[in-house]
Amino acid sequence: MQERMGRRIVFFPLPLQGHINPLFQLADIFYSKGFSISIICTRFNAPNPDNHPHFTFHTIDDGLSEEDATMKDMIALTIKLNETCANSLRECLSEMLSSGSAQERVACLISDAMCYSSQAVADSLNLRRIALRTSGISAFASSLAYPLIVEKGYLSMQDTEAMVPELPPLRMKDIPKVKSQVPGLYEELLSHMVKATKLSSGLIFNSFEELESRSLATVYQDLCISIFPIGPFHKRAPSTSASLLTEDRTSISWLDEQGPNSVVYVSFGSLAAFEKDDFIELAWGLANSGQPFLWVVRPDQGQGPGRFPDGFLEEVERRGHVVGWAPQREVLAHPAVGAFLTHNGWNSTLESVCEGVPMICLPRFSDQTINARYVSDVWRVGLNLEKSIERRAIERAVRSVLLEKEGKEIRARMACLRNKASECLDEGGSSSESFGTLVNRIRSF
The missing domain is CATH 3.40.50.2000 (Glycogen Phosphorylase B;)
Structure with missing residues (x-):
């Protein structure tokens, strides 16, 4: 120093x-x-x-x-x-x-x-x-x-x-x-x-x-x-935290048990909220994808069993992990994370680019729609659901990014963008x- x-x-x-x-x-x-x-x-x-x-x-x-x-x-x-x-x-x-x-x-x-x-x-x-x-x-x-x-x-x-x-x-x-x-x-x-x-x-x-x-x-x-x-x-910058919420470290220990590029990380930032019906569609989209997921459900959004649809927690018990807040930079850098289902706030978008994690965009308000458009149409490093909270669309997007050819192509483009994000600081x-x-x-x- x-x-x-x-x-x-x-x-x-x-x-x-x-x-x-x-x-x-x-x-x-x-x-x-x-x-x-x-x-x-x-x-x-x-x-x-x-x-x-x-x-x-x-x-x-x-x-x-x-x-x-x-x-x-x-x-x-x-x-x-x-x-x-x-x-x-x-x-x-x-x-x-x-x-x-x-x-x-x-x-x-x-x-x-x-x-x-x-x-x-x-x-x-x-x-x-x-x-x-x-x-x-x-x-x-x-x-x-x-x-x-x-x-x-x-x-x-x-x-x-x-x-x-x-x-x-x-x-x-x-x-x-x-x-x-x-x-x-x-x-x-x-x-x-x-x-x-x-x-x-x-x-x-x-x-x-x-x-x-x-x-x-x-x-x-x-x-x-x-x-x-x-x-x-x-x-x-050093990894000191300015978070107003307490980060749940079980996010990392759970990820340690998952395979490479197998997990979709789901987080919508500190402000975005969902109506009950949208929350249910999101939950079943994740469950029906058949893929492991780490889902941030903030305390103000409710985390008790009554918040989730009937049968959901039993269905995803072994492949889903729900936390109130996660150390996001560390999560995105984890080798188990293969996709980021995000609201596309700028911090989240940039952090995903820097770690080379493909995005599934579900923008909610403000500049998020702009960021999502650039992710999908300009940089071509993610899929844009364009606010469509429908279980089948979420299921298809998760499987496409994690398992299919489209996801591999997105990951290759993201790797190039990640390199540029690193080289600009050299x-x-x-x-x-x-x-x-x-x-x-x-x-x-």
């Missing part, structure tokens, strides 16, 4: 699991380069500082009521956090700036792009802010195009197969659908995020050039700021070069 260089970077995450993980990975990467790290976090979903003893933590008042903290509307919650945290964030940063020594001054703030109000806070303190977008580059390109999507009336065509002319290879049904209690709130959030990002001193992506070159060119064209695709973060690789440029930029602040 390098000695501290006398420069500190302050990180501010959006307090949702899928946003916390990549930000902490990025913080670890900068720490390994000699920067000191401070994390400003909200009381809501605060990570455990004991897991990161090399960081300095500051907790601010998030202004959320008990009712706010249980909000199911993630769009409304994100906007609320931007409104209620701004003053507390300003006070915390101001104190850090005034109390910092000449030997270790704050270089910049790196905050989640969805924490858009942090840009005005940083500006008021004459502090440089770099935005971190935790989605893929292709999903961000669609965010930039969202006003055009609205203007052209594409939202009324979201159930059709028609192509989006301005965003190939996306179809109208791939345009992100995000439920909110208030009409127009999603567009408002994207507008705030894009405007603040354009005012920032740079934009970081947890992706790499070879994976999303066309979308990267589009974003370069639309933004007049520096862009740093320096992922995949988790391949160069000396002279695209992500390595981009990260070097970013480090030099921050040192110059």
